[in-house]
Amino acid sequence: DVKVTQSSRYLVKRTGEKVFLECVQDMDHENMFWYRQDPGLGLRLIYFSYDVKMKEKGDIPEGYSVSREKKERFSLILESASTNQTSMYLCASSYTNTEAFFGQGTRLTVV
């Protein structure tokens, strides 16, 4: 079974902190994604990566950056957390032109 593991299930951070969300997949997928999920808005793509050290902006990249130094790991970075970044963050991975597999999500609260 494909496993996509996000490092934290719940996280509480203070406004202005630098926040790291980590994601690891065990299927040698070339593509990895970060989404945020908000009620009534569905999943919105923040960033995706199609290879090591490669990244592309999604629909809502402002306030975020990413890092992919190894194929299995994709990190989402909130440079200076703000309250409007309180959300559920979902990581996913896939081969090209196949379905994506999702992690369990990280519920981030910024206070």
Place this chain on the structure above:
Amino acid sequence: AQSVSQHNHHVILSEAASLELGCNYSYGGTVNLFWYVQYPGQHLQLLLKYFSGDPLVKGIKGFEAEFIKSKFSFNLRKPSVQWSDTAEYFCAVSLNDYKLSFGAGTTVTVRA
């Protein structure tokens, strides 16, 4: 930019009723289409997918979806729902690239 529209925000049904959830997308080229489900407290799971071939696709748990290219639609159906089908359902579309775009989701509540 492509967009994905799901017609219903919240659907409430009784057990054994039929379910149909609408999904339309805006891109006119070749697309890959997906329906995902998120049960309460669980991660997103794939229900079914369409890449090519027969436009009527069967998925897990008795779900099926029909791709109608002329209508840019990929509607999800189940003839008879169960209480355990209570979940949030997401339609998703990708072009022949990596980016997967999702609709806003439809919450389905099945009353016993």
